[in-house]
Each structure stands twice: as C-alpha cells, then as structure tokens.
Amino acid sequence: MKSDLRKNASSGFLVFLIALPLSLGIALASGAPPVAGVLTAMAGGLIASFLGSAPLTIKGPAAGMIVIVAGAVTELGDGDASLGYRRMLAVGVVAGVVQIILALVRAGDIAASMPGSVVHGMLAAIGVIIIAKQVPTLLGVTDSGPPLLLLMHIPRDILYSNPEVALIGGVALLMLVFWSKLPEKVRKIPAPLGVLFFAVPMSLLIDLPHNHTYEFAGGTFELGPRFLVNLPGNLLGAVALPDFSAWQTHTGVCVKYVVMFALVGSVESLLSVLAVDSMDPTKRVSDLNRDLLSVGVANTAVAAIGGLPMISEIVRSRANVDAGAVDHRSNFFHGLFLLLFVAFAPSLLGLIPLAALAAMLVFTGFRLASPGSFKHTYDIGRDQLLIFLTTMVVTLVEDLLVGVAAGLLLKVVLHLVLGASARDLFRNPLTQRVDGETLYLTIHGSATFLNFLPVRRALTRIPPQVRKVVMDFEGATLVDHTFQEKVHLIADEWPNATLHIEGLERHRSVSQHPHATRRPAVKA
Numbered sequence: 001m002k003s004d005l006r007k008n009a010s011s012g013f014l015v016f017l018i019a020l021p022l023s024l025g026i027a028l029a030s031g032a033p034p035v036a037g038v039l040t041a042m043a044g045g046l047i048a049s050f051l052g053s054a055p056l057t058i059k060g061p062a063a064g065m066i067v068i069v070a071g072a073v074t075e076l077g078d079g080d081a082s083l084g085y086r087r088m089l090a091v092g093v094v095a096g097v098v099q100i101i102l103a104l105v106r107a108g109d110i111a112a113s114m115p116g117s118v119v120h121g122m123l124a125a126i127g128v129i130i131i132a133k134q135v136p137t138l139l140g141v142t143d144s145g146p147p148l149l150l151l152m153h154i155p156r157d158i159l160y161s162n163p164e165v166a167l168i169g170g171v172a173l174l175m176l177v178f179w180s181k182l183p184e185k186v187r188k189i190p191a192p193l194g195v196l197f198f199a200v201p202m203s204l205l206i207d208l209p210h211n212h213t214y215e216f217a218g219g220t221f222e223l224g225p226r227f228l229v230n231l232p233g234n235l236l237g238a239v240a241l242p243d244f245s246a247w248q249t250h251t252g253v254c255v256k257y258v259v260m261f262a263l264v265g266s267v268e269s270l271l272s273v274l275a276v277d278s279m280d281p282t283k284r285v286s287d288l289n290r291d292l293l294s295v296g297v298a299n300t301a302v303a304a305i306g307g308l309p310m311i312s313e314i315v316r317s318r319a320n321v322d323a324g325a326v327d328h329r330s331n332f333f334h335g336l337f338l339l340l341f342v343a344f345a346p347s348l349l350g351l352i353p354l355a356a357l358a359a360m361l362v363f364t365g366f367r368l369a370s371p372g373s374f375k376h377t378y379d380i381g382r383d384q385l386l387i388f389l390t391t392m393v394v395t396l397v398e399d400l401l402v403g404v405a406a407g408l409l410l411k412v413v414l415h416l417v418l419g420a421s422a423r424d425l426f427r428n429p430l431t432q433r434v435d436g437e438t439l440y441l442t443i444h445g446s447a448t449f450l451n452f453l454p455v456r457r458a459l460t461r462i463p464p465q466v467r468k469v470v471m472d473f474e475g476a477t478l479v480d481h482t483f484q485e486k487v488h489l490i491a492d493e494w495p496n497a498t499l500h501i502e503g504l505e506r507h508r509s510v511s512q513h514p515h516a517t518r519r520p521a522v523k524a
Contacts, residue, residue: 004326011323012045012333014190015058015316019334020341021192022316022364024229024349025357026061027308029134031073032085034229034349035238036308037061038342043302044310045335051294054273054286055327057312058320058334059298063364064122064268065261065309067129068400072257076246089242091254092303095261099296102266108288111267112274113452115482117384118407119271120373121391122264125403127368128396130361137358138173140165140227147396163216164206165227168199169355176363190319192360199356200348203228208353229352235343240306260401261309269295269311274489276317283495285460315364380481381511383418387411412450418510419520420446420478428454429476437467439497447473448480455483459490466497474503479518488515 019041027037037060044059053059072091077084102108132150136143140162143153158166172195179191186194203209211224232238247254273286291312299310320330342349377388390410395403416422424445431442439462441455462469471487473479491499507518 007324008329009333011325011330014323015334016337017193018190025361029066030069040307040310042335042338045331048294048298049328049332052290053294054291058316061308062311062313068260086243087246089303090244091257095258096300098262103289103293106289108292111270113449114267115449117387121388124369125392125395127365130365134358134361138169162221165355168202168353169359172356172359199353200351203353265309272312272314279321285493380513381516425450439466439469441471443473443476446478447483449482470500472502481517484515
C-alpha cells in the first residue's frame with residue numbers, strides 16, 4: 001500500500017536524522033574512522049532489512065559495543081591504531097559467521113534467556129566507560145588510561161579544558177539533558193539533530209576548519225580541523241579491508257574478541273528485538289533466530305568493507321515505532337537516506353565538532369548507567385542488585401567477558417543459597433496439558449534462567465484455540481525473577497490468549513516487587 005510506503009519512508013527519514021550523528025560518534029569512540037559507523041548503519045538498513053529481520057527494529061552500531069570494539073582495536077594494533085582497526089575487522093568477519101551458525105542451530109532462544117540483572121550490570125559498566133573516555137573529547141583535551149583513572153582525572157580535565165571546544169560540548173550536553181523539557185514543537189526535532197543545528201554553526205563561528213590560536217583568561221589555546229569529524233571525500237575512500245594476520249600472531253586475543261562480539265552483540269540485539277516486539281501495535285512476534293541470522297550475514301558483509309559490529313538497536317528502534325513505521329522497509333529507508341547523504345554531501349559532515357558527538361555519547365553513557373537503573377534493580381530485590389553490581393564492578397576492573405561470567409556465576413550460587421537443587425537447575429521444570437481453550441502449565445523444582453528454554457518454547461507455541469494459559473508454581477522450590485520476567489514478556493505478545501498465575505502466593509518473596517525471586521514454599 002502507498003500509505004504504508006509513505007509511513008515507512010517518513011519514519012526511516014526520522015531515524016536517519018538520529019542515526020547519522022550517533023553512528024559517527026560510536027565509531028570515533030570505538031577507535032575506528034567516523035565513516036565506519038555510517039557504513040554499519042547503511043548495511044543494517046540495506047542488507048538486514050530483506051533477510052527476515054524483526055519488522056520494526058533498526059540495525060546499526062550500538063553504544064553497548066563501543067568498549068569491546070575499542071578494546072579489540074587497542075589490543076590487536078600493537079600501538080598502531082590503523083592496523084588495530086583492520087585487524088578488528090577480521091575479528092568482525094569471523095564473529096559474523098559465528099552469529100550465522102548460532103542462528104542456524106537456533107541459539108537465539110538461549111540468548112533471550114539471559115538474566116536482566118547481568119545484562120543491565122554490563123550495560124551500566126559500559127556506560128561508565130563511555131563517560132570516562134568521552135569527557136576529555138567533550139572538553140577539548142587529550143587524556144588516556146583505564147576508565148577508573150580517567151574518571152579521577154575529570155576535575156583536572158575541566159581545569160585544563162579548551163574553553164571554546166568545551167563550550168560546544170557543554171552546551172550540547174545541556175541541550176540533550178533538557179530537550180524533553182522544551183516546548184512540544186521543538187521536541188519534534190530529534191535531539192541529536194538539534195545539537196547539530198547548534199554545533200555546526202558554532203564550529204564555523206570559531207573557525208574550527210582552520211588551524212589558529214586564541215587567548216582566554218591568560219592562556220593560549222589551539223583550534224583546528226583535529227577537533228572536527230574527518231571523513232574521506234567519497235564512499236570508495238571509506239572502504240577498508242580486514243587484516244587477518246592477527247589470527248597467526250594474536251590467536252588468543254582474536255578468539256576472545258570473537259566470543260565477545262558474537263555473544264554480547266547477539267544478546268543485546270535479541271533483547272532489543274523482544275523489547276521492540278512489545279511496542280508493536282500489531283503484536284507481531286519476531287523469529288529471534290531469523291533476526292540473528294540477518295544480523296550475522298550483515299555483520300559478515302559490513303566487516304569485510306570496514307564497518308563495525310551491528311545489532312538491533314533499541315533507541316533508534318523506539319523512535320522508528322513512535323514515528324509510525326509499518327514494517328522492515330523503514331529500516332531500509334534509514335539505510336538508503338544515509339547512503340544518499342554520505343554520497344552527495346560528505347563535506348557537511350566534516351563541519352561537525354567532535355565535542356558535540358562526545359556530548360551525545362556522554363549522555364548515552366549516563367542513560368546506560370543512570371541512578372534509576374540501580375534503584376530499579378534494588379526494588380526487584382537485593383539479590384538482583386548484588387548480581388548487577390558484581391557484573392558492573394568486575395567489568396570495570398577486568399573486562400566485559402569476565403564481568404558477565406562473574407555475574408552469571410553469582411546468580412547460580414544465589415539460586416543454590418536460596419533453595420534450588422543443583423540437580424534441578426538444568427532439568428525441564430514443565431508439564432503441560434490442554435483442556436479445550438485452556439492450556440495448563442505446571443512448574444516443578446527450580447524455575448530459573450538456566451531451564452527456561454523449554455518453557456519459552458511452550459509459551460511461544462501455544463495451540464491456536466487456546467484463550468487462557470494457567471501457569472501453576474505451587475510445586476516449585478524456587479522461582480527466579482528472570483524466569484517470571486521472561487514469562488510475562490512473552491505473554492504480552494499473545495494476540496488472543498491471557499496469562500493466569502497460580503501458586504506464587506505460597507512462596508516467600510525477597511521484595512515487594514511483583515516479579516521478585518520467590519523462595520521455597522512456606523510450610524502450612
């Protein structure tokens with residue numbers, strides 16, 4: 001229908017306006033050329049759209065992958081950023097193939113069972129790292145080191161900041177923080193685009209395109225093109241080929257980053273798909289494995305020409321839904337508009353101050369590690385907060401893979417402490433029967449993320465005649481928060497059936513949250 005095409009084109013254009021500056025900023029923060037982020041978003045729209053991806057999701061680079069990509073560039077480069085970037089591309093190609101294999105063996109359903117406390121702890125750590133690494137760019141100073149050291153350096157960086165660059169970055173950050181408070185007519189403009197409307201004229205006003213110095217408060221400061229986005233003059237100049245030499249000299253490092261690219265990218269992408277499905281006005285249910293396959297194919301292709309790892313990105317997808325997108329063609333249009341802009345107006349991108357992009361990333365980092373996420377996790381239960389904090393702290397001190405492993409291990413230990421049987425952790429807890437229009441699901445033993453997969457299959461394949469699903473937890477020895485959360489997320493997508501929970505009142509809850517972990521049944 002022509003009306004659907006117009007809606008998809010309109011929403012795709014809006015997402016393009018949001019994706020352009022964010023893609024540039026994510027690439028810069030990842031240690032890659034700015035155009036690599038745009039290439040990734042283009043491929044996400046032009047390739048993944050027609051491979052069976054979730055209908056309303058937008059594919060592209062994500063802030064959640066910045067730390068991993070930057071780590072790969074640094075470790076594989078041996079001091080040479082350009083070499084590290086090309087070796088990172090080789091890791092990206094292999095990781096894309098791994099994602100394809102995971103999709104073919106239907107591992108997408110397993111990734112969808114990942115505990116939220118671990119995922120959010122990981123994202124909070126990534127948010128802190130993004131803030132630490134982007135504040136110096138926002139202030140116009142040069143600083144490096146581990147994230148915790150960079151956080152300690154922030155007062156010093158402010159003291160020695162480049163005033164005019166810091167003015168652009170500071171005002172851009174304030175605009176993002178208070179954009180939601182502005183009049184409705186102004187809010188119709190995407191906040192990142194509003195920042196560019198301010199930052200680009202400012203770069204011309206202070207003559208950033210040309211090297212010069214200025215005096216301020218008794219100090220002399222430099223300005224010049226190094227504070228602006230640097231792009232090749234055409235799309236062919238943006239193409240970079242992978243360097244597979246690191247697979248001989250840095251085999252262990254390459255394997256580590258393949259695992260992180262494939263694992264973290266897949267989990268974050270699939271969780272975004274589930275979240276976007278819950279926003280879909282038509283209540284369509286995406287095939288997670290098909291979506292993972294489309295992401296894997298697109299990742300393999302884009303890494304081969306210079307792009308970053310892509311995922312189904314939640315912020316841009318949410319904007320896509322809100323703009324009235326109908327199906328996958330909105331993602332295609334978002335990629336097409338990016339292609340046209342970079343092909344015919346690359347010089348305009350060269351006027352964007354790096355401080356403005358850094359402000360967008362600092363704001364994104366704060367949203368990932370916002371105080372609200374800590375409070376929300378605490379409200380669910382102290383057990384979830386402990387897992388959240390453990391994942392976050394270990395990620396900051398060690399690395400992301402170790403942090404996620406620590407969070408998962410702690411979660412298993414807490415299951416055992418709270419009454420789960422080690423024998424039951426991986427055992428199918430479900431028995432089921434259908435009686436007319438009612439499906440009865442009975443849970444026995446431990447109900448945790450470790451044995452949720454057979455339950456997920458039952459919930460996503462309910463017979464068409466079923467109008468009521470009764471899930472009975474009376475015989476369960478432990479009911480984990482993750483298990484309950486996943487059950488309700490799936491039930492929210494049913495077009496005709498409703499979920500009825502029984503037996504939880506006979507268990508002790510660790511908090512007042514409706515989905516808090518439930519301990520063994522209280523004896524009568």
